[in-house]
Amino acid sequence: MEFGPISAGKFEEVIEHLRQHFPDEPLNECVGLCKTGEPCELLEHHDMSTLEEGFSIMAIDPKTGEIAGVALNGISNRGDNELAIEEMKSIDSIQYKQIFGLLYNTNQELDLFAKYNLEKIFELRILSVNSKYRGKGIAKELFLRSEILAEESGFKLMKVDATSRFSQRVAESLGMSTAKAVKYSEFKDEKGQSIYSIQPPHEYYKVMIKELSPKN
Ligand code: ACO
Numbered sequence: 715m716e717f718g719p720i721s722a723g724k725f726e727e728v729i730e731h732l733r734q735h736f737p738d739e740p741l742n743e744c745v746g747l748c749k750t751g752e753p754c755e756l757l758e759h760h761d762m763s764t765l766e767e768g769f770s771i772m773a774i775d776p777k778t779g780e781i782a783g784v785a786l787n788g789i790s791n792r793g794d795n796e797l798a799i800e801e802m803k804s805i806d807s808i809q810y811k812q813i814f815g816l817l818y819n820t821n822q823e824l825d826l827f828a829k830y831n832l833e834k835i836f837e838l839r840i841l842s843v844n845s846k847y848r849g850k851g852i853a854k855e856l857f858l859r860s861e862i863l864a865e866e867s868g869f870k871l872m873k874v875d876a877t878s879r880f881s882q883r884v885a886e887s888l889g890m891s892t893a894k895a896v897k898y899s900e901f902k903d904e905k906g907q908s909i910y911s912i913q914p915p916h917e918y919y920k921v922m923i924k925e926l927s928p929k930n
Contacts, residue, residue, distance in 0.1 A: 715782060715852060717859055720770040724781075728765060728772065729758055731781040736842045740916040741816070741877045744898075745909075747809035756810045764788040764839050769867070771859050773843075773852050783843035785856035787863070790835045790873070792827040812909055816896065816919060817875050824894050824921055830871055836864035836926075838874040841881050854884045861888060861924065868930035873923050879915040882922065890922040 720728055736757075737743065737750045748754035764770065769787035774780070799818050802811060826835060838860050843852045857874075864872045874890065876882045896919045898910040 715855070716774045716776050717771060717855060718774070719768075720765060720772045720784065722766075724772065725762065725765050727781055728770075728784055728786075729761060731784060731844065732758075732761060732840070732842055735844050736840065738845075739842075739877060740898075740912050741813045741910070741919070744912050745809040745812040747807065747813055756805065756807055761786060761840060769836070769860075769863060771856055771863065773847075773856060775847070781844065782847040783852040783856055784840065785838055785853075785860045786840035787836065787838050787860050789869075790837050792833050795821050816901070820894055820896060820919070820921060821875070826871065826873065826893065826921075826923065830925075832871055834869065836860075836867070836869035836872045838872065841874075841884075853881065854887065857884050857888055861926070865926045866929050868928040870926055870928055871923060872926055873921065876920045876922050877916070879917065882918070882920050885920075885922040885924075888924070890924040892920045893923045894921045895919070 733751055733753065737748045742748055748757050764786045767788045770785060771787070772784045773782040775782050795818055799822060802814060802818065805811065826832070838857065841853055841856065861872055874881065874885055876885055897917060898912045898919065899908065901908065901910055903909050
């Protein structure tokens with residue numbers, strides 16, 4: 715497998731990879747924001763702006779040239795989460811709010827910027843491996859290379875909103891710790907209703923972090 719940065723010429727191919735292989739992410743599978751093989755405007759806007767930040771990494775099968783997996787990485791600045799919560803008010807999609815509302819509100823409560831006295835955090839936002847290449851350690855390698863890039867780029871903290879038991883296992887194996895865990899079955903919305911019915915082994919959404927030793 716070959717690993718490397720994702721150049722602008724590959725962005726469309728990455729979006730196509732995500733249309734095929736990201737929809738079984740546990741929260742999406744539960745609420746049905748994106749359907750396999752179909753465009754998904756709201757998530758793809760988020761994906762594309764993350765790709766444009768220039769910190770994303772892909773795995774390519776050298777035999778076929780196919781994208782085997784991607785880690786879409788971006789920078790979160792102090793205040794971005796508040797803005798995202800504000801922007802979400804103008805979005806009509808209930809499914810989008812069920813996914814990103816959970817992530818943004820949990821991060822708001824956690825406030826890692828205040829806790830660690832930081833202005834910016836390196837985020838691994840989207841981790842996706844082509845279903846035929848899963849279980850071979852590709853996600854782990856993408857994760858590890860993202861961490862190295864974060865350190866080389868001078869970041870002190872790396873964060874992942876890990877919604878899947880599998881991404882949590884990768885994060886744990888690389889020494890990340892859980893800053894906050896939300897049990898899907900116990901979560902209630904503002905009306906007191908349970909909204910996530912997620913299949914095992916995906917029991918929790920975890921905000922996972924690692925303090926880094928920046929090289930710059
Ligand atoms: N059943 C049981 N265990 C599994 C499975 C499976 N189907 N798939 C992976 N694992 C385990 C592995 O054994 C490994 O654990 P271990 O180190 O304890 O042995 C761990 O999960 C990760 O294994 P990798 O081979 O590195 O992961 P893989 O390359 O298969 O990719 C990924 C994992 C990215 C989660 C993939 O399943 C996927 O793309 N899923 C759909 C999208 C998704 O859920 N992405 C993560 C959401 S969180 C986020 O995006 C930040």
